[in-house]
Amino acid sequence: MTSPTMQRRLASTTNVLVRFWRSRPGRIGLIVLVVFGAMALAAPLLAxxxxxxxxxxxxxxxxxxxxPSTWWPLGTDHLRRSVWAQFVWGSRISLFVGLAxxxxxxxxxxxxxxxAGFFGGRLDGVLMRVTEWFLVVPFLPxxxxxxxxxxRSVWNIIFVIGVTSWPSTARLVRAQVLTVKQRLFVDRSRSLGASSAYIVRRHIMPNVSGLILANATLAVPISILTETTLSFLGLGDPQRASWGKMLNDAFFESAITRNAWWYFLPPGLGILVVVLAFTLIGQTLEQLADPRLADR
Known part of the structure; x- marks a missing residue:
């Protein structure tokens, strides 16, 4: 037998999933993402x-x-390597770096x-000054x-993107925490002797988790674009194929002037479609978390 609390949570989750699937942008984004995710997982079978x-x-x-007419399905590059193999295996690195x-x-x-939001005071001031420093410094440089x-390695790229991209999330979460901690159920828990860890775990996090999830889906495309930019500038892992590295090779080997469209067009379209899919999913989740956004 499930408890009433579990039943309510299950019903709420089911309701969110149904509403998400009824949203055409969210549904399209999810289908596109599943296709590219399946391609990345099945790379050894496809190429x-x-x-x-x-x-x-x-x-x-x-x-x-x-x-492509002479070497199916997407032709070859200046080193005679298969563009299809680079595209399929490169999707693994681009998606993995973006998600990680x-x-x-x-x-x-x-x-x-x-x-910062829950404890406030001097700790809040110090953390917000550090956050503002990261926001002031130009992100890409x-x-x-x-x-x-x-x-130049995949793990270093993940670390670099993660370390330089967190300030906007911190400010967003802090603002939500400042609102939640003023509610009556938090004051009631404090009056009953609940510890700070208990309040954060049982009251604060459940009320900000929807916002965090929506922000995460919107942060993935930024991470993918940043990885692409760093790889295009020659700062990616030279031993691993990625969509950004394909664009880098296509640029320096003059694929455009050679009219070798099959080398730069697939990774460019792949990045565009995946980023758009994550954006559609993130916007749909934002509307589910705040129905007022659906009217804008």
Whole structure:
């Protein structure tokens, strides 16, 4: 037998899922995201990893700058590597970096926002001054400097994006916590002797979790675009294929002047479609969390 509390939570979750699926933008975004996620997970089945190796591609007889009509399905690049293999395996890195960096961003931002908003006082002042410092410093130059100093690897890129992207989340969460902690059920818990950890766990976090989830889905496209930008600037992992690295190679090998559209168009469209899908999902979740946004 489930408790009444569990039944209410289950009914609430079901209601949110039904409302989300009825929203056309959210439904389209979710379907697109599932397709790209399935492609990234099934990369070993969809594209042979040997297509990423220039030596193996040469042995296989792949032409240089081969068009899709001569080397199915997306042609080859200047090193005779399969563009399809780079696109499929690159989706893994781009999505993984975007999701992992968002986890770091949301974790740090939530921790700072909840701590500053709930405890207030001098601690709030110190944390907000640190947050404002990160907001004042230009985001992209700071990310470029950190990526250059730390080195070119996937984990360093995740760390750089996470460390430089959390301030907006912290301010958003802090504002919500300041509102929630003034409500009567929080005062009632304090009067009954509840500890700060209990209040944060049972009252504060459940009331800000919807906002955090909506903000997370909107932070993923920013992380993906940042990874693409850093890889395009040559600061990504040189040993791993990613959509940003494909655009970097296409730019420096003059794929546009060669009219090799099959090299730069797939990663560009992939980034555009995935970012749009996450944005649609995030906007739908924001409307579910605050129905007043649906009228705008």
């Amino acid at each position: 042979d990893r040997s297509g990423l190796d220039a030596v193996a591609s040469r042995r296989a007889g792949a032409p240089q700058w081969g068009s 960096a968002t986890v770091v961003t949301i974790a740090v931002g939530t921790l700072v926002g909840v701590t 700071l990310a470029i400097v950190l990526a250059t100093v730390l080195g």
